[in-house]
Amino acid sequence: MAALEIHNVRKEFGNERVLKDVSISIDSGEFLILVGPSGCGKSTLMNAIAGLEPVTSGNIYIDGEDVTWRTPAERDIAMVFQSYALYPSMTVRQNISFGLEMRKVPKAERVAAVERVADLLQIFPLLERKPAQLSGGQRQRVAMGRALAREPKVYLFDEPLSNLDAKLRVDMRTEIKKLHQRLGTTIVYVTHDQVEAMTLADCIAVMRDGHILQLGSPDEVYNNPVDMFVAGFMGSPSMNFIRATLEAAGDGYALRIATPDEDNVLLPWPSERNAAGLVEQLNKPIILGLRPEHFSEEDVRLSEQAEGTLMEAKVSVVEPTGADILLRLPLGEQEITARVGPKCAIAPGERLSLRVDMARAVLFDAETEKRLA
Amino acid sequence: MANVIRRQTPAARLLRAVLYSVLIIAGLFYILPLVVMLMTSIKPLSEISAGTLLSLPQNPTLEPWTKAWGEACTGMRCEGVGGYFWNSFAIVIPAVLISTTVGALNGYALTKWRFKGSELVFALMLFGCFIPFQVVLLPMAQTLGWLGLSSSRAGLILVHVVFGIAFTTLFFRNFYVGIPNELVSAAKLDGAGFFRIFWRILLPVSAPIIVVSVIWQFTQIWNDFLFGVAFSAHNTQPVTVALNNLVNTSTGVREYNVDMAAAMMIAALPTLLVYVLAGKYFVRGLTAGSVKG
Numbered sequence: 134m135a136a137l138e139i140h141n142v143r144k145e146f147g148n149e150r151v152l153k154d155v156s157i158s159i160d161s162g163e164f165l166i167l168v169g170p171s172g173c174g175k176s177t178l179m180n181a182i183a184g185l186e187p188v189t190s191g192n193i194y195i196d197g198e199d200v201t202w203r204t205p206a207e208r209d210i211a212m213v214f215q216s217y218a219l220y221p222s223m224t225v226r227q228n229i230s231f232g233l234e235m236r237k238v239p240k241a242e243r244v245a246a247v248e249r250v251a252d253l254l255q256i257f258p259l260l261e262r263k264p265a266q267l268s269g270g271q272r273q274r275v276a277m278g279r280a281l282a283r284e285p286k287v288y289l290f291d292e293p294l295s296n297l298d299a300k301l302r303v304d305m306r307t308e309i310k311k312l313h314q315r316l317g318t319t320i321v322y323v324t325h326d327q328v329e330a331m332t333l334a335d336c337i338a339v340m341r342d343g344h345i346l347q348l349g350s351p352d353e354v355y356n357n358p359v360d361m362f363v364a365g366f367m368g369s370p371s372m373n374f375i376r377a378t379l380e381a382a383g384d385g386y387a388l389r390i391a392t393p394d395e396d397n398v399l400l401p402w403p404s405e406r407n408a409a410g411l412v413e414q415l416n417k418p419i420i421l422g423l424r425p426e427h428f429s430e431e432d433v434r435l436s437e438q439a440e441g442t443l444m445e446a447k448v449s450v451v452e453p454t455g456a457d458i459l460l461r462l463p464l465g466e467q468e469i470t471a472r473v474g475p476k477c478a479i480a481p482g483e484r485l486s487l488r489v490d491m492a493r494a495v496l497f498d499a500e501t502e503k504r505l506a
Numbered sequence: 507m508a509n510v511i512r513r514q515t516p517a518a519r520l521l522r523a524v525l526y527s528v529l530i531i532a533g534l535f536y537i538l539p540l541v542v543m544l545m546t547s548i549k550p551l552s553e554i555s556a557g558t559l560l561s562l563p564q565n566p567t568l569e570p571w572t573k574a575w576g577e578a579c580t581g582m583r584c585e586g587v588g589g590y591f592w593n594s595f596a597i598v599i600p601a602v603l604i605s606t607t608v609g610a611l612n613g614y615a616l617t618k619w620r621f622k623g624s625e626l627v628f629a630l631m632l633f634g635c636f637i638p639f640q641v642v643l644l645p646m647a648q649t650l651g652w653l654g655l656s657s658s659r660a661g662l663i664l665v666h667v668v669f670g671i672a673f674t675t676l677f678f679r680n681f682y683v684g685i686p687n688e689l690v691s692a693a694k695l696d697g698a699g700f701f702r703i704f705w706r707i708l709l710p711v712s713a714p715i716i717v718v719s720v721i722w723q724f725t726q727i728w729n730d731f732l733f734g735v736a737f738s739a740h741n742t743q744p745v746t747v748a749l750n751n752l753v754n755t756s757t758g759v760r761e762y763n764v765d766m767a768a769a770m771m772i773a774a775l776p777t778l779l780v781y782v783l784a785g786k787y788f789v790r791g792l793t794a795g796s797v798k799g
Contacts, residue, residue, distance in 0.1 A: 183691070211695060216686055218688035220689065220692075222710030232697060235697035
């Protein structure tokens, strides 16, 4: 049975429609991530699930029960806030046990719950401190501890890591993942950070303007995006969108990328990936989506099946990141980013022959920005 | 000022000397009336008529104070202002407590439980801060009559509470606006209700604004004369009204020392005391910095 089901939820503030017919269903133990740019409605959706804001229409079910009109307290959920929202006048211990106290849990059980959580998150030495005496990372831990003290049906995380510095964020991300693997809890997690989304989620919902554009596993969302927005949002550096023209080539198709020096680049489209809609796009502009890692140096084999197509371009900027090198190459009207191995010895201004993994490329309609193939 | 970098040129020193002199003169100017009052209140009457305003008391005496407290005539009675002093406390304390409590609840509701039109309600309440007291004297007298509270302490308390709520609501509303709403959301999810959240989450961090509200209300109500003179009977008068009566009762010689002693008692001491005691706590509340998340 679905642990959480959101059914055609709409939310309007006056004339502004913040959520437009959102439906999601996740199973018990699943880790759902709502991701999208700011103002896409993900936090509003989170507040609607929590019961902090009423929805305009639609229903929300937790464990099969309709909770649409229940108060936050009656929904059996716990939430970790972006600002942590620790009660400033209470010690860490009191913060953690407050929810249990409000639910009239006997004192002995409350003490046991605090011990369990403190053990889980290694915050024993902090229990008697006030929130003002804690560092950012410690506060974050305590905020999670407060949610974990009760054992609710659903946990909500509202950008819990966005106030931490970069290194701590990565550490806590791993820790959250471990916790989820260990406790098997149902989690809804809001973030605008696509790396967090990719690394943590069982299921990602990419949102924009109050809609869910795509709902799927991280692999699906990353490799099989439904439109240019999802493709561009997930992955860093973002996917390259290259303006090209679809041409017939033998039995199949090829993509022509116009370059100023008349020396057009022609990339054959793998025949096994032909889609029904492509024929209508013949000789029309089309957007070719290639991720930076779909490029590689000529002498590196991509995989057993795909040899890849060779393409030559001039390098304008070389950005070594340590683990690999990002190259910027002007190609036609745009500049593309390619990710190559750290050993690639290339200087700006030189020409480089790159292998393109067309088997993983995607095509978008230039006007609607929808996925074609 | 050891932590200020400054070149010690003669001109800079001179400027500094001028600065301090101006400040010291201004300070003396402000403290002078109080000093004169205090000195006059401990001089015997003979010294007042013989000496000047600024001459130091030769034979200090507390007699004017005891007289002001227990014997001086206010109108027809000669029982001093002592009884009225307690009257004032009996009016001020409940009025301060009630108006601060209601203001805190208002501020809490207007910021953390917003409802349609809550901004309008707040804007209308702000009007209360700008209504001149005189305007409401007659309607208020009529209302108190209907309520059967004319000339009673309870009536005066009600008047002060009604007037005070506008200010205390403003104080608490502006303070609670700065407290993150997520705290309230978290408490709601934890299962706490309206009053529980107020009592357990907001009130413990409200010390600074409570002190501000108490100091403000105490000073306002203690110093009130208009409502006191309009809505009280001889046995429920606050001390401000009694002082006026004492000063205006003319039988024989004007006893300036008694007047000053009574004025010191009412004008300076209680409000000063509240400020000194609570002001300390005010600073402590601010430095604790407990609100910052």
